[in-house]
């Protein structure tokens with residue numbers, strides 16, 4: 001633990017305080033200001049001014065926090081109690097200007113930079129996918145160009161929308177242009193749906209991305225696909241970005257640009273668990289738009305996604321100690 005030699009402070013005990021009581025933090029964990037420092041900071045970014053279709057992802061972080069009340073402290077799939085292995089804390093939100101995208105992007109970068117500067121890894125809850133760019137800027141400043149595993153229905157390597165360079169469809173083209181990514185280890189997973197033209201794929205391939213489509217996951221299976229991803233990543237520092245629309249709309253209706261034919265939440269969680277040996281330096285879960293959700297289907301899936309990613313980071317922090 002970076003804060004002190006004391007044991008990590010874990011979640012509120014749901015056998016003593018009902019899990020539906022009190023204000024929500026991620027997984028009922030302490031706030032960052034209650035523990036001083038954290039190994040993994042869960043941070044919200046309530047920003048959705050970069051969307052091309054339905055708005056509402058600005059409410060995603062808090063919806064994920066609410067849904068995460070039901071998470072329990074032991075993760076059997078990874079045989080780990082993540083919140084005992086490392087201090088995980090909820091760092092609140094990075095508040096940014098909803099009326100000025102350029103200023104917001106700078107604000108996210110500064111907020112992420114400050115948290116990373118404490119030695120914490122970030123588990124960011126979006127927000128729309130625009131925020132991946134400033135998050136990657138902050139991460140690359142510390143680690144150099146990182147490997148990227150991008151779970152999404154969409155490529156998000158388009159150039160501009162209405163002339164705007166910073167949008168939720170363009171973060172990874174900007175990241176490649178800025179040299180933030182190790183272009184020998186870039187993968188999209190779960191890609192599907194109509195494109196603007198064949199050229200979208202040509203541009204994407206030229207940037208260095210490999211694609212595992214949603215249909216590939218179905219045909220080849222989770223284990224084979226995950227093995228291939230692990231080989232491509234090797235021991236490089238890895239950033240994982242999960243756009244919740246990688247899931248089929250049946251598994252994640254609460255999102256802004258849904259596409260039919262997506263992954264199941266079981267497939268996504270199993271692929272993530274298969275990455276436990278990778279050097280995960282930070283991650284995000286974005287594009288949860290609760291206004292289109294039903295019975296917290298999407299925010300529950302997102303909370304479990306963040307839980308698996310947090311578990312991977314906590315295990316690695318404990319193993320390195």
Ligand SMILES: N=C(N)NCCCC(=O)O
Pocket residue numbers: 052053129154156168169243245257287
């Ligand atoms: N990043 C997400 N979720 N969507 C990008 C879709 C961009 C488009 O409207 O073509």
Ligand SMILES: [Zn+2]
Pocket residue numbers: 152153154243245246257287
């Ligand atoms: Zn998407």
Ligand SMILES: [Zn+2]
Pocket residue numbers: 129152154156168243287
């Ligand atoms: Zn996206």
